[in-house]
Amino acid sequence: MWGIFLCLANLVKYSIFRIAMKEYILPVRDLVVHPGLTVPVYVDNPISIDCIESAVAHSHTLVLCPQHGWAYPSTPDDIFETGTLGEIAQVLRMPDGAVHAIIKTEKVVNLSNITVNHGVFFGEATPLDISNDCDSDQNIALRDKIMNALQVLSSQHKLKTDKIQAIIQNYPMPAFVDAVMQMIHLETSVALNILKKQTWHEKLIALLEQVTISIETEKIEASINRRVQNQMEGGQRQAILQEKMRAIQRELGEDTDDETNTNNLRKQIAQSNMPTEAKEKALSEFKRMRAMSPMSQEGALLKTYIEELLAMPWGKSDNAPIDLQNARTILDSEHSGMAGVKERILEHIAVMKKTGKNSGSILCFVGAPGVGKTSLCKSIANALGRKYCRISLGGISDEAHFRGHRKTYIGAQCGRIMDALKRCKSNNPVIVLDEIDKMGRDWRGDPESALLEVLDPEQNKTFRDHYLEVDFDLSNVLFIATSNSLNMSSALKDRMEIIEIPGYSEDEKIKIAREHLIKRAANDTGWDVNNIVISDDAIAHIIRNFTSEQGVRELQREIAAILRRSLLQNNGMDTRTEFTIDKIDELLSVHKNPGISSKIGFSARL
Numbered sequence: 001m002w003g004i005f006l007c008l009a010n011l012v013k014y015s016i017f018r019i020a021m022k023e024y025i026l027p028v029r030d031l032v033v034h035p036g037l038t039v040p041v042y043v044d045n046p047i048s049i050d051c052i053e054s055a056v057a058h059s060h061t062l063v064l065c066p067q068h069g070w071a072y073p074s075t076p077d078d079i080f081e082t083g084t085l086g087e088i089a090q091v092l093r094m095p096d097g098a099v100h101a102i103i104k105t106e107k108v109v110n111l112s113n114i115t116v117n118h119g120v121f122f123g124e125a126t127p128l129d130i131s132n133d134c135d136s137d138q139n140i141a142l143r144d145k146i147m148n149a150l151q152v153l154s155s156q157h158k159l160k161t162d163k164i165q166a167i168i169q170n171y172p173m174p175a176f177v178d179a180v181m182q183m184i185h186l187e188t189s190v191a192l193n194i195l196k197k198q199t200w201h202e203k204l205i206a207l208l209e210q211v212t213i214s215i216e217t218e219k220i221e222a223s224i225n226r227r228v229q230n231q232m233e234g235g236q237r238q239a240i241l242q243e244k245m246r247a248i249q250r251e252l253g254e255d256t257d258d259e260t261n262t263n264n265l266r267k268q269i270a271q272s273n274m275p276t277e278a279k280e281k282a283l284s285e286f287k288r289m290r291a292m293s294p295m296s297q298e299g300a301l302l303k304t305y306i307e308e309l310l311a312m313p314w315g316k317s318d319n320a321p322i323d324l325q326n327a328r329t330i331l332d333s334e335h336s337g338m339a340g341v342k343e344r345i346l347e348h349i350a351v352m353k354k355t356g357k358n359s360g361s362i363l364c365f366v367g368a369p370g371v372g373k374t375s376l377c378k379s380i381a382n383a384l385g386r387k388y389c390r391i392s393l394g395g396i397s398d399e400a401h402f403r404g405h406r407k408t409y410i411g412a413q414c415g416r417i418m419d420a421l422k423r424c425k426s427n428n429p430v431i432v433l434d435e436i437d438k439m440g441r442d443w444r445g446d447p448e449s450a451l452l453e454v455l456d457p458e459q460n461k462t463f464r465d466h467y468l469e470v471d472f473d474l475s476n477v478l479f480i481a482t483s484n485s486l487n488m489s490s491a492l493k494d495r496m497e498i499i500e501i502p503g504y505s506e507d508e509k510i511k512i513a514r515e516h517l518i519k520r521a522a523n524d525t526g527w528d529v530n531n532i533v534i535s536d537d538a539i540a541h542i543i544r545n546f547t548s549e550q551g552v553r554e555l556q557r558e559i560a561a562i563l564r565r566s567l568l569q570n571n572g573m574d575t576r577t578e579f580t581i582d583k584i585d586e587l588l589s590v591h592k593n594p595g596i597s598s599k600i601g602f603s604a605r606l
Contacts, residue, residue, distance in 0.1 A: 023085065024055040024062040025111065025121035027073050032066055032181065032191035033084050034174040035105045035130070039064070044098035045072055047119035052091060052101050054120065060088045063109060063125055066188045076114035076121070082192050085109045085125055108195055131199050134173040142204040143173075146180060149211045153184070153218065173200055180207055184214045265306055273315035278470040282309050305407060308414060309468060313427045317476065320385025322353040327383035334379045335372055336515055337508045341365075341501055345380060352384075357475065358428075362455050364436070364481040364493075367501030370551020373482040376501075377432040380480065387429035389420040397440035399450035404467035414467040417454055417474070428476035436492070437483040448489050455479055455495040503550025510539050512552050513559065521560040525567065526574065532563070533578040541581045546588055562587045 026041070026048060033039050041064070043049055055062040065083030067073045086103040093099055109125035116122075133139060171179060177200075181191050190210060197203040269282045285302050292299035327349050331342045345363070352358060365373040374390065381388035404415035413419070420431050439447050453459045460474035481496055504512065514536070522529040542562075547554045565587040566577055577583075 022113070022115075022122040023059075023109075023125045024051050025065050025079070025083065025114065025123050026051050026055075026062050027067040027079050027121065028064050029067060029070065030188060031064060032186075032188060032195055033064060033105055034178050034195065035084060035107050036172070036174040037105050037178060038089070039086065039103045039105060041101045041103055042098065043101070044096070047072065049097075049099045050118075051120045052088065052099055056088055056091055061085060061106075062088065062103075063111065063123070064103065064105070065111065065121075066192065072119070073121070074116070074119070076116065076123075079111075079114070079121065080188070080192055081111050081114075082196055083109060083111060083125075084195070085127070128196065129198060134200050136201070139173070139200055139204055142201070142208060143176065146204065146208050146211055149208065149215060150180065150183070153211065153215050177203055177207060180211065184211055186210055265303070265310075268310050269306070272310060274309070275314070275471075278309060278314070281470055282306055301407065305467075308422075309470070311422045312418065312468070312472065313421055313425050316426055317428045318386045318426050322349060322384060324350055324353065330383045331376075331379050334382075334516075335376060336512045337504060338372070338376075338501060341376070341499055344499055345376075349380075349383065352478075358457070358478050362479050362481065362496040364483060364496035364498050365501055366483045366486060366498055368503055368550040369484060370549055370553030371501045371503060372551070373501060374432060374434060377430065377480045377482070380478075381430035384430065384478070386478070387424035387426045388432070389424050389429055390432040390434050391416050391420055392434045393447075394435040394438040395440060396447050399447045400466070401447060402450040402454060404465040406466050407469070412467055414465050417463070418465045418468060418472065421472075421477070427473070428478070430478045430480065433479060433481040435483065436481040437485050437487045439488075448492050452491060452495060455481075455492075504552060506540060506543055509543050509552055509555060510536050513539050513555060517552060517556045517559055521556060521563055524560055525563040527563050527567075528574055531574050531576040533576065535580075538579055538581055538584055541584060542588075558588065 026043075028041070031039075041052075043052065051062065063083040063085050065079050067079045069078060073079050084105045085107050086105040088101055089104050090102040091099060092101070108128040108130065110128060111123040111125060114121060114123035177194070181194065186194075194203050194206045194210075197206060266283075266286055269279060269286060272279065272282075274282065285306055289299050289302040289306070292302070324346060328342075328346060331345065335342065348363060365376060367373055377390070378388055400415065402415045402417055404418065405412035414422075417431070421427060421429065433451070436451075439451075453463065454474065457475055460477075462471040463474045464471050486493065486498070518532060518534070519529055521527075522532060542558050543555060546558045549555075562579060562584055566579075567574060570577075579587075
């Protein structure tokens with residue numbers, strides 16, 4: 001009774017579509033079949049079962065139509081517009097509710113006016129005329145050529161030869177074409193193009209093209225597989241040998257530290273503050289290093305490179321607050337005079353406090369030797385609470401000193417800028433470019449031009465060292481240059497603000513000697529500064545008669561000289577001594593004329 005009721009319900013449900021002479025459409029996955037064949041169809045989808053049962057109740061015909069997606073279609077756009085009309089010869093209902101139908105295909109049809117009702121598809125089917133030229137000599141020759149190609153494909157793809165022979169001997173033309181299409185696993189759209197051809201000659205030509213493409217594809221895949229297999233075998237062999245080497249080294253107790261350090265590298269990379277680009281570069285080089293032998297030279301170079309990347313101060317800054325009053329106190333305590341220069345430095349520091357960055361020009365101190373350019377830079381670092389590093393540029397003629405060397409060179413290393421940051425362990429130190437006017441130029445490049453990128457705040461945000469090969473932000477670094485003259489390129493001078501430091505007057509030199517030089521000389525020679533008694537007139541006498549510079553470096557050397565000579569006279573004891581003008585003349589005359597005998601009994605021969 002239930003079966004009769006279901007048939008009546010389906011009859012009422014779809015009677016309107018049969019009046020319009022529409023065919024039932026059964027969407028199928030990856031099934032393109034030619035007319036004249038008997039096709040088994042197994043369905044367990046309730047909608048598909050409903051479609052078959054409704055077709056049996058009305059006309060015993062339906063269209064097998066391929067679908068685009070894997071899931072059951074829901075709209076007409078989800079199925080193709082070409083299918084195969086067939087007669088339902090038998091329907092078997094399985095115990096689990098599924099349906100096994102036998103369909104005899106009759107003709108190729110184009111579908112139009114497709115509609116959907118409760119998931120079941122209907123459409124008007126227009127037959128395509130296909131000429132019956134199966135037995136022509138040309139088609140028989142094409143069929144033999146396809147079979148020869150299949151023999152070649154069988155040797156590549158390991159197809160069953162006996163199945164191919166059965167196809168040749170027993171299958172009619174429609175079954176032959178279908179069997180070949182299934183053997184080479186054609187895409188649905190390609191199989192439909194063959195199905196729509198209106199002569200068997202066109203179908204066989206299109207099929208031969210697809211078999212030939214499959215042969216060439218198999219050749220390429222076989223070549224790639226052989227190459228991959230060889231690489232895998234070589235890599236496995238190398239990995240096995242490396243593991244044996246590590247095992248031997250572990251037995252000898254030789255590689256415990258190296259293995260631990262290598263294993264820690266990956267953890268350090270993962271835990272570092274590197275930007276994404278640098279971290280990806282480090283991980284890539286780490287994988288290459290792990291694939292190499294621990295004893296190989298390239299593996300050691302890669303390990304050194306990764307360690308250099310990790311040593312860079314990624315995200316590490318000295319964040320001491322800027323105190324302008326404290327900065328003024330430090331500058332005044334460590335340097336006498338230079339009121340205008342110190343005011344300009346304090347202005348620069350005030351801008352840094354306001355903006356929170358190193359905005360403004362790069363300062364360049366220009367002055368004679370000994371006027372305090374380098375020591376002034378140290379005071380600026382102390383005032384800002386930052387690390388200090390000095391880079392001497394005298395005699396540099398290779399731009400690789402700034403940009404670094406390529407990793408491919410033997411002995412390659414990063415540039416001096418990145419090395420200074422690594423030593424400071426901070427990304428915002430004070431870096432002094434000392435004697436910037438003494439750089440050279442030769443066939444190895446122009447270091448002045450390379451330095452322009454470092455000093456330009458618009459470019460140094462993405463400074464790329466040739467050795468590290470990743471961008472590093474130098475905009476937080478406070479660069480200060482020193483020079484003895486203005487003998488440098490106009491482009492370099494344009495990047496910097498020139499601050500000239502004049503020479504000291506005699507009174508300023510006396511004050512500097514009283515506040516700094518005597519203490520420094522006493523410390524260098526081991527004197528107790530309280531045992532040194534020297535008047536301002538005696539200091540002025542040294543300045544007038546024994547020095548001839550604008551700075552105070554030579555004055556410090558002369559003060560140290562009289563302290564050394566006095567130690568020699570007193571058998572190495574720093575007794576309290578008053579250095580009068582006469583005593584200074586006596587001590588420094590021997591210092592200036594070592595060949596002349598002194599009053600302490602040395603012979604002229606000595």
